[in-house]
């Protein structure tokens with residue numbers, strides 16, 4: 728008789744990456760997802776950018792000096808890192824490894840550069856979702872509606888949007904963020920299906936052999 732305990736079917740945690748041009752709604756979607764998915768942990772990035780009103784150090788980002796960031800890179804403490812809008816961003820490695828080994832899924836809000844690096848390091852564990860705005864006009868409206876960036880910053884982000892969006896084909900799933908509730912439901916569907924994938928359940932072979940009486 729093979730062991731048919733839940734343990735046999737425990738799956739490896741997966742790495743769910745959300746990318747989008749700035750202002751398309753990634754942060755909004757991520758927050759709702761984290762409220763609704765108990766097994767999902769956010770990877771909190773380190774960044775050298777300034778804190779925005781309402782942001783919390785250690786929750787939204789680890790806000791660090793350029794010197795501290797350079798130290799983290801040198802000490803190989805980051806799983807990936809990149810420069811975006813003149814600021815440096817990176818994913819601390821240790822919390823991600825810990826969450827995955829505890830069978831938790833990890834949510835990453837990182838850009839295409841970071842996605843490429845994580846894809847190269849963990850091709851079997853990564854699930855990549857790209858979020859598009861319904862239109863360029865709406866993207867601009869959302870950047871202004873957020874009202875946290877100056878006109879100059881918004882112009883810079885709009886100029887960067889086309890560049891970011893040129894990487895859409897490097898992602899597994901594409902969501903057009905018209906309606907937040909629909910977008911969150913779509914990401915939940917992706918998560919649900921990906922969690923059921925055969926490859927994520929190393930104990931499946933023994934389990935099925937047991938069912939077949941082999």
Ligand SMILES: Nc1nc2c(ncn2[C@@H]2O[C@H](COP(=O)(O)OP(=O)(O)O)[C@@H](O)[C@H]2O)c(=O)[nH]1
Nearest residue numbers: 749750772808809811816817818836837838841
């Ligand atoms: N490669 C990488 N990109 C990151 C990381 N954290 C955030 N980003 C990206 O950096 C960009 C700017 O993020 P942010 O300053 O929060 O602006 P926002 O996207 O407008 O909210 C976004 O595209 C994020 O996805 C990270 O750890 N690594």
Ligand SMILES: Nc1ncnc2c1ncn2[C@@H]1O[C@H](COP(=O)(O)OP(=O)(O)O)[C@@H](O)[C@H]1O
Nearest residue numbers: 749750751752753754755869873904905906907
């Ligand atoms: N589907 C949507 N419809 C309308 N406004 C949205 C939608 N998704 C996000 N927003 C708004 O757009 C702005 C940018 O969203 P945010 O989540 O901060 O984007 P990002 O993290 O991609 O930069 C915020 O003011 C947010 O409330």
